[in-house]
Every structure is written in C-alpha cells, then in structure tokens.
Amino acid sequence: MSGQKTLLVDIARCSGCYNCQLACKDEHVDNDWRPYSAPQPNVGQFWMKIQEYARGTVPKVKLHYIPLTCAHCEDPGCMAACPAQAIYKREDELVLIDPDKCTGCGACAVACPAGVIYKNEKLGIFQKCTGCAHLADHGEKPRCVDACHSGALKLVDADEARKYAEEGESFVPAEWKPHALYLHIPKLFLAGAVLNQDGSDVVEGVTCRVNGRETVTDGFGDFWFEGLAADTYTLEIRSGSRTLYSRTVELTQSLNLGDIRIDA
C-alpha cells in the first residue's frame, strides 16, 4: 500500500449517533484479531469514543460530538515510549500494539495525551484502535468509517489529507504527525437576543458588532458570533450610526448574553 491514509473527522457532519463507537465494539469485543489485536473487553474500552459537548445556556445551546480515536501518527510517541518494542508500524503505517509482546507497563498510555490507549486488566496488556488492520488486509474500511452514515468520518489518501494540513486539528503533538485530522471543531460563541424597551417584541435586522465582525439579528431577534477564541470582546448594537448598546465581556466559555433591551 502506498502512502498512509488519514482519518478526516468533520465535526460539522457528526450527529452523535454513536454508530462508530458501537461498530468498533461489534468488531473487536470477543473477536480475536491476532496478530493485530486481542479481544476488547465487553465494557470500559473505547477504541473509537464519542464525546458529547454542550455549549451555552438555555435557550442558546449547541451540541457537538468528537469521535476520538488513535491518530496512527507517523512518528508515534507511544511507540517511542514502549520499552518492550511491542508497538510497531505496519507497511501501511498503521500503528499497532502487539498483544503478545505488550508487558502491560503502560508507558504508551502515559505518553499519548489523547487518552486513546486502554488497559485490559484481565489480559494485563494495553490496547487501542488497530485501524481495523485485519480488514485493511482485504482492502476493507475500518468499521467506524464504514458505519458513519453522515460523512463525518472519512478515510482519505495523502494528497487529499494535505489540503487539510493547515485547518485540521488533532489531540496529539503536531511533531508526531498525526493521521487523524479534525475539522470544524466549534470554538466559543457569543450570542443573545435583542428586544424592544418593554420586552414585548424582538428586534429584527439590527446590527451587532463584535471586535470588527458584524451580523444582523434574525427573525427571532437573535445574534450569534461563532468561532471566537477566548479573549475580551466588546459587543455593540447599532442602528445606523447610533450605538444603542455596548458591553465588554471576558469570554472563557460560550456565552449567552440573554435578552438585551434597546430603544430601537
């Protein structure tokens, strides 16, 4: 196989169905895929793990899910950390823990900050995603990718992956050159609703500015500024050249400013 594949994870396309997590268990629990992996225990391990995040407060709340798995790095820190040389890279560069060589010391799990390596108490070894190496041998996709109905998980070749090198994020150090890239992980938002002075009506179409970005309130009087980093922001609500409202906030998490009444 030429060139390593990259798992592209588009958070904007993930509806949190858990099919990837469950298909992974379907494939690996009770099934022995030696030499690549020993069976996964019934519960407690997640070689593909869905994590749910809720941002904001009622009624301005958004959910997103992060399907977390091994990035099969080009220079994997786990491999470097393994004193037993139990971790190796296949020809297709999938990173594998040899279940028969692993001594269970756990150095790999300590080395990898993504938290994707699990201890199997019964077998006394550490285990993780194999990229479904046993299926790859037959040219088949890993089960998580196969089970993803919405296009959130895709396996792409090196050329395609390069397009996302800038934008893609990962959960391991960049110098390990991870081959799982996450797109569209939401940042913080600043949101609220604009109402008239007595609160009886929402105000549609009024201009809201935050540190140089601008939007207008929608039919519910709502404004949303997505994609913000933690920082200090000044919200200005304007009508023509008049500033009707101004507030400066320190943004550390997504923030719903609630109902803002203005003299429209």
Next chain:
Amino acid sequence: MTEEKRPKLTPKKVEGDRFCIKGTELNGGSCGNPCQIDVKDGKILRSRPLQFNKIYDPASFHPWHMEARGQRFDPPMRTLPSPFAYSYKKRVYSPNRVQYPLKRVDWDPNGERNTDKRGLSLYERISWDEATDIIASELKRIGKQYGPEAVFLQADMHGEGKSVHNAHGAPAKLLSMLGGYTIQMRNMDSWEGWAWGAKHVWGMEPLGQCDLSNVMPDITKNTEMILFWGCDPEVTPLGMTGMMPSQLCYWFKELGIECVFISPDLNYAGGVHADKWIPILPGTDAAMQLAIAYVWLQEGTYDKEYVKTHTFGFDEFRAYVLGQEDGEPKTPEWASGKCGVTPAVIRALARQWAKKRTSIAHGNGGGTIRGPYSTENARLEVCLLGMQGLGKPGVHQFKMIEWVGSMAVPKKGAKLAWWVDDVRPPAGTPMDSPQRFITPLSAEAPMDPDSKVGKLTARHPRAPQQMIAKNLLHDALLNPPVEWYGISSFMGPRSDQFNKYQYPAQGCSEIHMIWTDSPCWTTCWNDSNQFIKGIRQPKIEFILAQHPWMENDCLFADIILPVSTKYEEEDLGYDSTCGAYQTYFYENQCIDPIGESVSDYEVVCEVAKKLGLYEVYSGNTPVPERIELSYECNGVTDMPFEEFKEKQYVVLPTDPDWDKRPTALSEFYADPEKHPLDTPSGKLEFFSQGLHKHFPNDEERPPVPHWIENGVTHSERISSERAEKYPLLMMSNHGRWRMHAQNDDNAWCREAPTCKVKGRDGYFYEPCWLNPEEAKKRGIRHGDIVKVFNERGVVLAGAYVTERLRTGTAYMDHGARYDPIIPGEVDRGGAINTITPHNRTSKNVTGMAVSSFLVEVQKVNDEEMDAWKRINPHAFDKPYDEGAGLCLASWLADPSWLWKEEEK
C-alpha cells in the same frame, strides 16, 4: 428440579461460516434496515449494512433521487442501520436472556399461590414438560371454573421484527380454540392526541396524522421553515427507520431551510440541527398555539381565502381565541404564564410562520402528544396549519417514521404473512370495522384472497367476547366495572370513538389468568404502580409470560417461558421503512438457540401439544413449509424459492412514476369540494361536528379546541395546588437508547453517558435531566442518586445536570427496566411510568397520559437508602452484571442454574 426435557420443536442446529440477513428494526410490524450478519464458529461475528447492489445491478431496481434548489439527494446504496442494529448481538447474548422455563419459587398451583409475593419472589428452573403440564392444566381449570373469558391475553405492541415467528399474538388462536378469551386492546399509545383530537379536525384515518404522499420532494423544494414540534429525528426513528431522517436533516440545512425546534429539551436533533430552540414547558403547547392564532387574527396574517373555502366553524374558533367566548383573549402574554415562552418569542414565531412557508415535522408527536389533554394541541396544530393554507406547496405536516410513500416507493410492495395470528394485517393497515368490535383478532378478519396461507391454517374458531382497553387495565383489575369509548379495534376509525364499551362485558367473567407475550406494561403504560397492585391480587391466580428477556412484567409472572431472538430463527423479512430501497429477504438462522429457547410460535405449539390441539393449531405445517408458502404469497417476485434462499434478498424496483403521484393534501388545497376530507363537512373542522353531536358538554374536549387548565380528569399544571409539593413538570420521551422497553440491557449502549448514570453505589441509574438552576436549588450535583416522586410513588434516578433542559422541568426517557424495592411503590430501575397519571387523556378519550405531569426531585440521603435496604435487602445485594445491569441471575433462587455453553 425435574429431569430436563427439550421441546420437540428445537430449531435446527446451524453449521459453517457464512453470512445471514436480518432485519434489525424493533417495531415488530416489519423488519426494517436489514443487515448482513457474519457468522463464524457458530457465533455472531459482526453486523454491517446490507449493500443493495451486492449482487444486483442498480439499474435492475431503478435508482431514484430528489432534486431541489439546484441540489440533488441520492439515497445510499445500502441500508442505514441504527445504533441498536450495530449492537444487536449484545441483546442476543445478553446475560438477561431467559434461558429455560422458570417458575416462581413460592407459587404452587396446587396449594399456596402467594400472589402478594409477586415482584419479590425468586425463580427456579423447571423442565418444558413440567411447565407445559402446569399451563395446560391451569388453562383447563380456569376455563371450566370461570368460563373462557377468565383468561386475559396481552399480545400487542412492538418487538423484534419477525414474520412467521411473529413476536406477538401467537397464543390468540390457541385460546380461541379453547372457547375464547379476553383480549387486551392496545390504545393509540404514541399518537394519542392525533387519533383522539386531530381526526376530528381533518379525518386522516387511521392515525390522525397527515397523509404523507410525496411530501419530501415538495418540502425540499418549497418549504422555508420546518418546526420540529416535540420531534427528534435523531432519536425516534432509531428503532423504526434508521439513519435516513438524519441524512435528510443535513440536506434540509444545505437547502437553507430554517429548522426551529420546539420542546422542553434541546433534543438530540435540535442540538446539532436547530437554528432556533424554543424551550416550552411540557404539555403546554396549546397555550402557545392559541396565542399564535391570536397574533395572526390581530395582524390579519393568515390565509383568509383558504379559511373561507376550506374550513368549517372558523367563527367559533375566532371567538374563543379573541376571548369573546370566555372573556379571556389568548394573547401572547396570557400564554406566556402557562407555557413559559416569552411573549416576544411567541410573537416572533407567529410572524416568522406567517411570513415563511412552514411545515411541521414529527416523530410521532413526542411527549406533548401523549400527555394530559393532548387532543387539544393536536387539533390546534391542524387549525394553525389550516390558517396558513395547509396543502399548498411547502405547507404540510410530516413525519420521519412510518413514512412509506413520502418519497420513492416500489410499484408493488411485498406482503408479510403473519402466520402466527394469521389475522393481523401488517402494521399501518387499517383494521376492521368497529361494529364487529373484537374482530381484529377474530375468525372473520379478512385474508388476502391470493394467499395460500389461509387454506392451510385453521382460522380462529371464535372471536374474543370481551376486551379491556390497555390503558385502563389497572382499573379493570382493581375497580371493575370500567367503561370507555372506542379502541375496539386498534387504529379504529373516528366513528368508533363514539361507541361505549364495558368490562366485564355482559355474560363474561372477570379475568383470573394473564398470558402475556409483551410483558412491558410496567415500564410503558400509565400509573403502573396501580397495575402492579392489581396483578398481585389473589383473584389473578396465574400469570404466564413468554419472552426472550427477564424484565419488567416477567418479574410478576408465575411461569416464564424462554423465547429465542430472531438470530436463532429462520424467517422472512421485508423492509419498507429504511427510506432508500425496499427489500424482501430470507432470514437464515444465524446461531443455535440460547438455552432452551424456542420462538413465540413454537412456545404455543408446546402448550398446544399438552392440550391435544397441536395438529389443529399448527395446521400440521412445519416451519420451513410455512416460510416457503409465505414466500409464495409475498406478491413481488417470481424467483423460485430455492434461488431466493440462495440469493437471500431482492430489491423491489422503484416505481418509475413515483414522483407523479400528487403531494399529500395538494388536491384538497386546489379543490376542497372535489377532494373533501374525511370529516362530516369534508373540510377542516375548527368546530368539530362529531364531538358536538356526541359529547356536547365535554369541557375537556369541546367542539372548538381549548386550553384546558385543569379538569375533572387531570390536575397536572403548574397552576395546580399539587404543584406546591410537586413543582416540576416531568417530560418523558421515547428513549434515546431504547425502543420503548427494548434494549435496556444492552451493555454497549449503557456505556453512553446519556444512557445511564453510574451512582456512587455502583448501580447504573436511569438519567433524570435537570437544569443547573433547578439542581442547585435542590442541592443536587451531576451524578447524584435522586428520587423522582409524587403521590403515585418513588422512582430512583441518576441526576444528569444539563443546559439541554429548561427550568421548571425534569426529564426521563420511558422504558427503563423495573427493579422494585417495594413493588408498586418504590423503583430503583428508573421506570418513570410507574408514577405517570392514572387517568385517561381526558374524560371521553381512551388514551394515556405519560408525559407532562407533576413531580418533585430530591437527593437521596444515606438514611433513606438504608431504610429501603432494611425493607428489601435482596433488592440491593442480588447479582448485577457490570455491562447489562439487571440479569437473569438477579432473579434466580440459585444462580448456579445458569445455562452454560457445554449444555449444548
């Protein structure tokens, strides 16, 4: 323990590595979303979607697509299984499986029956021989002593998707041969409001929900805003349909359709697809709907021409909305105090709706359609759609389950022969006329004339002469006589709602024995603590359950017979629901049966043998022959059966003219005189003439839909005196991780944080969602063990503190497995239905109210827990599986009896 004796009908053993096809839907009525199941070394290896083009050229089944606004939607070339499908094998191999016949240790049919110990007693293993001897002798004794109607059959609801081995109904014919029985008639349990309310506005038999013909192409082309009103397309379709609704939600967004979610919770779809979430208090939608109508009337922003030509009784409706009837104009300010949505947002919603072509999406209606007085919001929704020109391009009501016809369909669908009760037509087919009220499961039910099935199986010789409305079972047990209107036939017509029925029926005995093949009343029906009290009475002498899993009502049975899952059976399947292509398939047996289990049909065969009725009951037609004959009757393919078995599936060709069928109500919209609705006036009845005629003085469902604050039937509003003690409105949805009662023991699903909350005692509690503000007020932190309670009982839960729920509300999915600490009073398993309202939907409406009711939530302290431990130590120290939780061993007097692999 007597010597083990296997039933004679043990299914064949399976050999060799191969793949089988299994429909994974949990609806029971069909076998949707077939998967390819790989089998190796006699075990299920994995489940993957079935590829339509695996062996067929797509051209052979006419690929279809939709186009809208310059974009194109192609259905996937394979099925779209749900999380339940990918983890199905956990259910097959669940430690919760009933492995062999069980008898309650302190139930002696020849001596003390200890009926008050039901729910507390443990079980012992007995042989099939002993079990069927007891059952046959009890059936004869009870029939002789009280008459045949003393035997009550519960044989409805959802289950595994099977055909020849259909999960429900198998005992009906046998009981009929014994002279009759009393039948449990299922109420419209997930669409109460539509059936009992909306039908009186627009007809729409049999469900009361809108005709769905080709709505999807029209919506994607013309709709500007979709209101997901109590609808969660990422949840409700999971057990019914699969992932296609999720794909369509992504397409709606790409098309620029605004998605507004109206629900107390930011549900799973809302969290990822909503442009706007309007958190409303549970069950208060009618107040907001009236205020929307008020805004439109005040501002003149409704379709006045349409109202003139397409509706009946609009003047009476307007008078009520404007306050001319009761002196109370239904302003947004009036509504806000009831529904918890600000007047500004109500006005904004009304104005957006008036401005944009708007459709309303449903799963089936969510919590709001199965709460107190749910007829009223259902009717009001139709009225509001009517005020904006229902039926015009882009203005519809639609749903994304049971949605056959809303997109492409084959020219000819398949038929599934339902051998077991051979009278119940496939799901979705309207039932028989109400006059022959018990006919749905009777000898007279129509058979397909082409079908060879009827010729080979004896018909039911006698229709049941007595029925009990399912939602009134607790009253029937505790306080007979009971009277009610309608549901003499499941999905019966509107006219049946005016017929009155009674239990006990004239000349019939009260019930003294229960035979259930759907033992989930406790966790799915209403005020089941009272049901539990009812079935612990001495007059219920014998309870027989047959089920694959040891759960819920099984815990009250005296004998439990082990049923195999579909993976252990050979059968046929038909998927009409996945949304892409319809398939008809052969379901080969994947694995040997677990323990001594056999299919539901075969269970009844075993009992029939002991009664000397096997030959007649089975028609002497063995299962493989039944399968072949069913295949010959399927109506879609001429392929020889042997070839079909080898190929395992066929894809039904799409009708090339599918998109030429008219859209839903477009013809009514264009010409209401020529295409009238099925209502007395043929129009949308804002004033329902049927209700006026039959129930002129019903204040809880008057001719014009009303907001019902409190009434003789319910007192579940925040204005109620009860709210001082129980201030939170409980919202209860169809489960994210269950299909009703199904799948609660699935170890892999239980690991999701939204499925179970691990308490400090190591028990996996059902989550109870609370807004952080409500939690803080009560000193509750995420993960705490809490009690959810009202006068009807106590349910323990794990606190799930989240911004996904508004204040004033608590939220628990229904269907968690019952785990009694004190049967009928305190439950540890999270079966919230034990404390749902006792009464029907409203005075003359035979529905149930299982969402939107008052509770309080408090942290459980150690003293309280210790007190419960003293009352029932076993409840706390029984075997408990780290993955599945409650399991068979939890209820066995001697867990060493567990079936082991070597017994094969």
